[in-house]
Amino acid sequence: MEIGASLVQSAYRAAQPAVAPEPGSGAGADILGRVLNDFASTLAEGEAVSKEAMLGRSDPHALVMALTQTELAVETAATLRDRVVEAYQEILRMPV
Numbered sequence: 001m002e003i004g005a006s007l008v009q010s011a012y013r014a015a016q017p018a019v020a021p022e023p024g025s026g027a028g029a030d031i032l033g034r035v036l037n038d039f040a041s042t043l044a045e046g047e048a049v050s051k052e053a054m055l056g057r058s059d060p061h062a063l064v065m066a067l068t069q070t071e072l073a074v075e076t077a078a079t080l081r082d083r084v085v086e087a088y089q090e091i092l093r094m095p096v
Contacts, residue, residue, distance in 0.1 A: 039073055046070035 049066035052058035 039077060042069055042073045 046066040053063040
């Protein structure tokens with residue numbers, strides 16, 4: 001059985017761990033953009049279900065689920081904001 005160089009090379013590349021993206025490559029911005037889009041869509045979905053519930057066209061269970069998801073999204077955003085502010089304040093306290 002002969003092993004070709006290309007087969008060995010492809011197996012070697014597959015065995016290598018994934019390389020982290022370089023700073024400034026935009027990967028962080030892509031993730032942040034997806035998170036913000038998910039947050040906005042969760043809020044919009046909760047608002048739409050709430051409107052439908054006010055008109056009597058929505059299931060109460062769907063309303064509770066949408067409100068719970070919206071509440072969780074807002075709490076997560078507030079926690080994230082608090083941690084970013086805390087990290088910024090910690091950086092400001094560092095001696096230069």
